[in-house]
Amino acid sequence: MKSNKNIIVMATMSSGKSTVINALLGWDLLHSANEATTSTITKIHNKKSPEFGAVCYCSQKLPIDRKKIASHKLLKAWNNEDYIHYIDVFSNGYSNKIRKSSGNLVYIDTPGPNNSQDNNHQELLDSALNMNDINTIVYVMNCSQLGVNDDYELLSKLHKYITENNKDVIFVLNKVDIVDEERGESLNIIVTNAKLYLENIGFIEPVLIPLMAQMALVAKKSLNGEDLTRKEKNMLINELERFRINKHYLNDEALLNHSEKKKIKRNLNRIIPNLLHRFFTIISPNKKLRNKMELKQFCSYSGINTLENKLLSN
Numbered sequence: 023m024k025s026n027k028n029i030i031v032m033a034t035m036s037s038g039k040s041t042v043i044n045a046l047l048g049w050d051l052l053h054s055a056n057e058a059t060t061s062t063i064t065k066i067h068n069k070k071s072p073e074f075g076a077v078c079y080c081s082q083k084l085p086i087d088r089k090k091i092a093s094h095k096l097l098k099a100w101n102n103e104d105y106i107h108y109i110d111v112f113s114n115g116y117s118n119k120i121r122k123s124s125g126n127l128v129y130i131d132t133p134g135p136n137n138s139q140d141n142n143h144q145e146l147l148d149s150a151l152n153m154n155d156i157n158t159i160v161y162v163m164n165c166s167q168l169g170v171n172d173d174y175e176l177l178s179k180l181h182k183y184i185t186e187n188n189k190d191v192i193f194v195l196n197k198v199d200i201v202d203e204e205r206g207e208s209l210n211i212i213v214t215n216a217k218l219y220l221e222n223i224g225f226i227e228p229v230l231i232p233l234m235a236q237m238a239l240v241a242k243k244s245l246n247g248e249d250l251t252r253k254e255k256n257m258l259i260n261e262l263e264r265f266r267i268n269k270h271y272l273n274d275e276a277l278l279n280h281s282e283k284k285k286i287k288r289n290l291n292r293i294i295p296n297l298l299h300r301f302f303t304i305i306s307p308n309k310k311l312r313n314k315m316e317l318k319q320f321c322s323y324s325g326i327n328t329l330e331n332k333l334l335s336n
């Protein structure tokens with residue numbers, strides 16, 4: 023049996039940490055919002071296990087409560103309780119619906135440490151980083167807020183940490199769906215600037231994956247047959263339009279080695295039968311029955327499969 027790989031997801035507030043984990047899981051599990059949202063260290067175990075759905079702990083890591091079923095509602099409520107600092111979720115293979123191989127990945131969600139209302143968030147992040155079984159760090163950069171001071175401080179700290187502890191870090195450039203090339207914005211320039219920014223802090227040849235986590239989550243929810251909200255449907259239709267024009271938009275800009283990019287490129291080049299494609303887009307632009315093949319390819323486009331491949335191979 024494969025051993026677990028512990029993956030810690032960190033960043034400043036509202037960069038999209040929880041959304042990135044939800045997108046990897048294909049499950050709207052962790053609460054995400056445009057405000058200080060996560061206030062606990064939440065560990066999500068993907069393996070099938072006979073354990074309870076979720077357990078929460080106090081600051082001394084003593085269990086306080088346990089529930090048989092983990093849900094968005096439960097985690098949102100636990101994150102609102104001051105006395106809850108740690109949560110374990112046993113997803114019982116939920117995420118394996120889409121990707122069977124990801125069973126040994128354990129995702130650790132952390133609070134943004136730059137919350138002026140709560141110093142405890144910094145301590146919680148430090149305690150997560152000091153767990154000695156961390157394998158990989160995913161650092162989420164918000165592409166609309168590159169180079170802000172809080173981010174610079176956290177990245178400097180991370181650089182010191184990975185140098186002292188010899189850990190791997192994968193940078194994710196999230197929210198690239200907001201880049202508007204038609205208005206002169208350029209993903210290529212944003213990635214180049216992000217690379218320079220990271221190199222100035224000391225990261226050598228950073229691995230950087232452009233990602234649209236929110237879109238990836240919506241696509242996976244649709245693949246799972248879940249209902250989408252009107253906003254989600256509209257967002258998906260919009261981004262599918264850009265995807266159909268250039269499937270390689272994100273992959274071309276990723277800072278990865280040649281073979282990793284080639285793997286995604288191969289997926290993106292798979293031909294979706296035209297008739298099927300037309301049939302589905304005509305009868306169900308807004309419905310669950312969206313062309314599965316196209317949505318699967320859209321997941322490769324969104325960057326989420328690139329991230330998952332990288333986590334599996336690291």
Ligand SMILES: Nc1nc2c(ncn2[C@@H]2O[C@H](COP(=O)(O)OP(=O)(O)OP(=O)(O)O)[C@@H](O)[C@H]2O)c(=O)[nH]1
Binds near residue numbers: 055236
């Ligand atoms: N446009 C866009 N918005 C996103 C994306 N990913 C996340 N968001 C939005 O960004 C906001 C913050 O997302 P969260 O996942 O809560 O961010 P976080 O880093 O976990 O935040 P804290 O836990 O508060 O530190 C939410 O409104 C998300 O819907 C994305 O890929 N594109």
Ligand SMILES: [Mg+2]
Binds near residue numbers: 041131
């Ligand atoms: Mg969060």
